[in-house]
Amino acid sequence: MVITKGTGVGINTLYRWRDEAKNKRGLSATTKYKNADKWSRQDKFTVVLETANLSEIEFSEYCREKGIYPEQVKE
Structure with missing residues (x-):
């Protein structure tokens, strides 16, 4: 298993997290819509x-x- 430097998280775990984030509905940290407009x-x-x-x-x-x-949300 490959462990990423400094985090202790395996590379396969990172790929799984990425894939899960892509499959979530709505906005995410990887969305192409960073500007509310x-x-x-x-x-x-x-x-x-x-x-x-x-x-709050x-x-x-x-x-x-x-x-x-x-x-952005308050706009």
Whole structure:
């Protein structure tokens, strides 16, 4: 098993995580839509729905997980 330097995570695990992230619906850290003005209407609607009832801490975690800035969602 190949272990990536400094992390202790196997290369196969990294590939699996990447593939899982690609298969998730909605925005992710690897999305091509980094700017809110380029999001589709569906992406915008999904983010608003998913964040509507989150606390500030949960909202921040959501944004980090999706690779977006809170300001983008608030727009």
